[in-house]
Amino acid sequence: MNSNLEHRIRKEKQKQWLWIAMSALLVVLFASYQLYTQAIPYLAQKIAVAIPQPVYQAVDKHTLTTLDDTELSKTQLSELKQQEISTLFSQLIDNKREAQHVYTLEFRNWEDQANAMALANGTIIITDAMVALAADQQELSAILLHEIGHIEHNHVMESIVSSSLVFVGLGVILGDVTALSDVLLQGTIIGITQSYSKQAELEADKYASEHLIAQYGDHNAMSAVFQKLATENQDESSWLSTHPSFDERIEKIQNTEP
Numbered sequence: 601m602n603s604n605l606e607h608r609i610r611k612e613k614q615k616q617w618l619w620i621a622m623s624a625l626l627v628v629l630f631a632s633y634q635l636y637t638q639a640i641p642y643l644a645q646k647i648a649v650a651i652p653q654p655v656y657q658a659v660d661k662h663t664l665t666t667l668d669d670t671e672l673s674k675t676q677l678s679e680l681k682q683q684e685i686s687t688l689f690s691q692l693i694d695n696k697r698e699a700q701h702v703y704t705l706e707f708r709n710w711e712d713q714a715n716a717m718a719l720a721n722g723t724i725i726i727t728d729a730m731v732a733l734a735a736d737q738q739e740l741s742a743i744l745l746h747e748i749g750h751i752e753h754n755h756v757m758e759s760i761v762s763s764s765l766v767f768v769g770l771g772v773i774l775g776d777v778t779a780l781s782d783v784l785l786q787g788t789i790i791g792i793t794q795s796y797s798k799q800a801e802l803e804a805d806k807y808a809s810e811h812l813i814a815q816y817g818d819h820n821a822m823s824a825v826f827q828k829l830a831t832e833n834q835d836e837s838s839w840l841s842t843h844p845s846f847d848e849r850i851e852k853i854q855n856t857e858p
């Protein structure tokens with residue numbers, strides 16, 4: 601065989617191998633992406649509903665204690681103000697058909713950050729600065745209903761389970777099995793503190809705006825709160841994470857028919 605031809609064949613073969621390797625890499629990347637975006641959330645949802653109530657309770661208790669030891673401090677709100685908001689909160693959760701979750705409202709100060717967050721079992725924390733930011737009962741309702749929406753959709757436990765699955769997966773892949781228990785604990789904290797997925801935020805917004813309409817006839821309070829947070833608070837760790845953008849969320853809410 602002429603050496604020129606041989607050379608060309610070798611080149612062709614190399615090219616073929618390159619294509620095979622690249623396709624294989626693409627398949628692996630695609631599969632990982634699917635696993636991450638589809639399979640893990642699906643699995644997490646199934647696992648989360650199967651987790652018994654006492655675990656939900658323990659997660660809330662543990663998380664609140666951890667947050668109290670680290671981030672949160674005592675509320676400066678008057679007893680009267682707390683009473684007033686608690687009454688509003690009970691009205692908002694009053695019409696829940698079945699009490700799968702145990703709703704409790706906790707008032708805290710968080711370095712003067714306007715924030716609110718939901719824990720797995722129904723504990724909702726609202727900060728003093730967030731209370732101050734809300735102009736009236738409707739705006740407070742918008743904030744509380746958004747958090748209730750996360751709990752009703754079970755986003756918190758799903759997020760904890762997802763992070764744990766990812767961490768366990770990584771632990772197995774990296775072969776560090778002894779770190780697994782640490783990893784599970786970390787998954788819990790990350791699951792709670794990480795920003796929710798875009799879809800989860802939009803679901804909670806939808807829940808809140810529908811309930812605002814039912815309660816007050818419109819959902820204007822929701823956009824009002826978003827607008828204030830968007831202008832006053834650029835901090836990424838604050839309420840309502842960066843994705844989706846406030847603009848997108850306001851637009852989505854405004855598309856919800858009153």
Ligand SMILES: [Zn+2]
Nearest residue numbers: 796801804840
């Ligand atoms: Zn949210």
